[in-house]
Amino acid sequence: MIGLGLRQVQDALNRKADDVQHEFVALSERMEEISKHIMEVRGEDRQQLRSEQESLRAKQSQLAEEINTWRDRARGVMQQRGETALRNYLEELKTLGDTMVTFAIDHALYAMDNPEEARAALEAGQSSGPMTPAARLLQRARTEYDMRGSEIAPRQRAAVEFANRTGMAQDDLPLEELTKAMEDHDPVVREVATLAVIQLLRFRAMRLADLDKSHEAVQGLIHLDHPSVVQALIEVMTHPRTGFVQGPEGPIEAGNERSRMAALLRLVEWHTAEVQVALRNMRFDRDPHIVKAAEKALTVFPGEWKGSLKEQ
Secondary structure (H helix, E strand, O other): OHHHHHHHHHHHHHHHHHHHHHHHHHHHHHHHHHHHHHHHOOHHHHHHHHHHHHHHHHHHHHHHHHHHHHHHHHHHHOOOOOHHHHHHHHHHHHOOOOHHHHHHHHHHHHHHHOHHHHHHHHHHHHOOOOOOHHHHHHHHHHHOOHHHOOOOHHHHHHHHHHHOOOOOOOOHHHHHHHHHHOOOOOHHHHHHHHHHHHHHHHHHHHHOOEHHHHHHHHHHHHOOOOOOHHHHHHHHHHOOOEEEEEEOOEEEEEEOHHHHHHHHHHHHHHOOHHHHHHHHHHOOOOOHHHHHHHHHHHHHOOOOOOOOOOOO
């Protein structure tokens, strides 16, 4: 169990090196473009390209050193002599402040301090029988290399694919499982769960004919703090549609104006450039209340929108 924990620490450190390696490759591609283009220009343009080339070369050298440093740290995990030296080394790595590395180290230290409990937890996970679709998604978040990298795209893609599975968004069970997982101790699992919840609520907000249920989903989106929720709320705000609500004598046809207004008001709090552009477009909306609210928000906050009002 201790060896498994240490390998996870090594994997986390090597993933950091891989992330820097991707940046290094991107710089190399840009330098190659400059080399091809620099002979086609003259004067000040050529000088600017040469300056950029020199800057990129210096940055590339820094990245190369950073890659080597992360690789050396990974190798150092298995090179410590004695438990005391290993513990000191792991605690020193935690001071780097990287969430994924710290999480892996805490698991390794737990396995060192509680080997029997760690083994029992592993065996219980392996013999727990069939997992629900949500549990499988969360398991991927704990183990798959792509899901645990620094890029959000693989996690976002997995969340979208999960929510688009037939019947998934209408089922309350996966939403409940994923909502609980948003409090998980693993930051990657928390993010994957949050992204999947956003997609499930987005589906309900945009497609349910029952506008009462749809509005409940919008309320759920409003209370989430992950930046990915912004696009879902913009989608709600910009798409008027009709459905039904429960009236005194049964279902009656209605529009989604209250959901659109709720989304608009929450988006003002997000206060991003993307939201500002969306609100400018809402000044031509067919709903005069939406138009008035959008114009008021743009008037009250006339400058460039740069981030959450809550944080400001």
